[in-house]
Ligand SMILES: *[C@@H]1O[C@H](CO)[C@@H](O)[C@H](O)[C@H]1NC(C)=O
């Protein structure tokens with residue numbers, strides 16, 4: 001890491017002299033520390049730069065290392081309910097093109113609520129008329145977005161939202177007033193809340209269960225979470241650093257950690273000290289207290305309280321399965337698999353009208369096949385190189401883009417640094433899965449044209465499928481998936 005930064009600083013020499021002045025950093029959490037480094041350097045001469053680099057304190061978000069784990073999947077028999085089909089496109093409609101990335105949806109009577117990229121919308125299903133009921137991106141302190149709602153739950157006039165950038169939010173649907181219950185950054189058992197992803201609510205007890213997709217990577221770096229297969233390994237020393245809260249590491253510390261990790265590996269241990277990074281937060285709305293309900297989950301995503309209210313089902317996106325945790329157990333609860341390997345990476349999970357569940361696959365796999373992601377997850381030697389070079393090269397390109405005030409270059413660098421560009425090499429495949437009450441696959445609806453689906457909401461007239469990326473809701477008529 002240290003060496004990489006040296007190279008980077010040398011590469012930046014010319015640029016820094018051109019770009020003297022005060023470049024602004026649009027996103028200080030750039031995964032490499034480069035942007036904050038350049039900000040801090042503010043056009044200083046190279047020897048001074050090196051000096052400041054060696055002693056510079058960076059915050060934890062400012063300097064990250066990609067440390068992949070390994071996961072070997074069982075072989076999946078093709079055919080049966082996971083056999084390829086194109087049912088998602090049979091007689092389906094693309095509705096409401098004003099919605100950008102409606103990840104989560106909720107329908108009450110004839111009104112649909114959608115958590116889109118820019119805001120939460122209320123849509124009248126009869127007329128298509130819509131209003132914005134919550135816009136968290138107004139008055140952002142920093143350039144860019146400061147709200148991204150990803151999970152919605154409604155009862156009466158109470159709407160609860162997991163917002164990846166803001167935290168757990170409550171909106172009063174009568175008055176439109178909102179309040180933050182648990183802000184991103186609030187420490188929960190020593191680790192700040194970083195990536196709220198989905199929620200479910202025990203309304204009687206007023207308890208919220210919310211997934212924190214990672215305590216290492218924020219939303220924009222979700223590709224890194226998938227590739228890295230958290231729970232991640234880190235050195236003991238880094239764990240000590242984390243325990244001290246805010247300040248964090250020197251560049252020297254990080255390279256030392258890295259060497260130590262190699263040493264541990266060379267002694268034949270597979271992984272250094274493991275600290276658990278992905279978790280489910282339990283929040284009591286009456287007392288305002290939060291604790292960790294479950295941890296050690298590989299990209300905790302959708303959550304759903306089971307029909308009998310005995311379990312919390314948790315989508316483990318990176319590991320392509322769903323776990324179940326008894327709700328009445330001591331915390332942290334221990335989970336067991338609820339499903340076998342799923343035909344894709346499960347995003348959100350919601351009840352089906354037949355007594356089971358619908359699960360949307362963010363990235364589906366047709367008929368038992370494997371894609372690049374599955375290959376990389378079994379090859380940490382390769383994904384480590386891929387992940388770390390994406391972070392450093394992308395971070396460098398982005399920093400140069402910032403210095404030159406060139407937005408396309410900055411955005412390109414960002415796409416590389418976040419791993420988003422790696423995801424573009426993965427063929428899209430749409431897949432939603434109906435599970436029975438015991439977690440067995442009943443049926444799948446797939447598409448080679450419509451993909452990146454994230455949530456399914458079933459009503460009498462059909463399925464409404466949300467998506468993190470599409471600019472519409474997919475509506476699948478009932479006749480496609482239910483026998484008359
Ligand atoms: C699934 O794959 C198997 C094995 O390659 C093949 O025999 C079968 O026809 C495929 N089924 C579907 C529905 O694609």
Ligand SMILES: *[C@@H]1O[C@H](CO)[C@@H](O)[C@H](O)[C@H]1NC(C)=O
Nearest residue numbers: 123124125126127128129130
């Ligand atoms: C939809 O909006 C239009 C224009 O604001 C209005 O004229 C119409 O009455 C609305 N329809 C319904 C069913 O609310």
Ligand SMILES: *[C@@H]1O[C@H](CO)[C@@H](O)[C@H](O)[C@H]1NC(C)=O
Nearest residue numbers: 156157158159172173174175
């Ligand atoms: C929403 O606001 C209304 C009007 O002030 C109030 O009566 C109601 O109790 C509020 N609902 C919640 C869930 O706080």
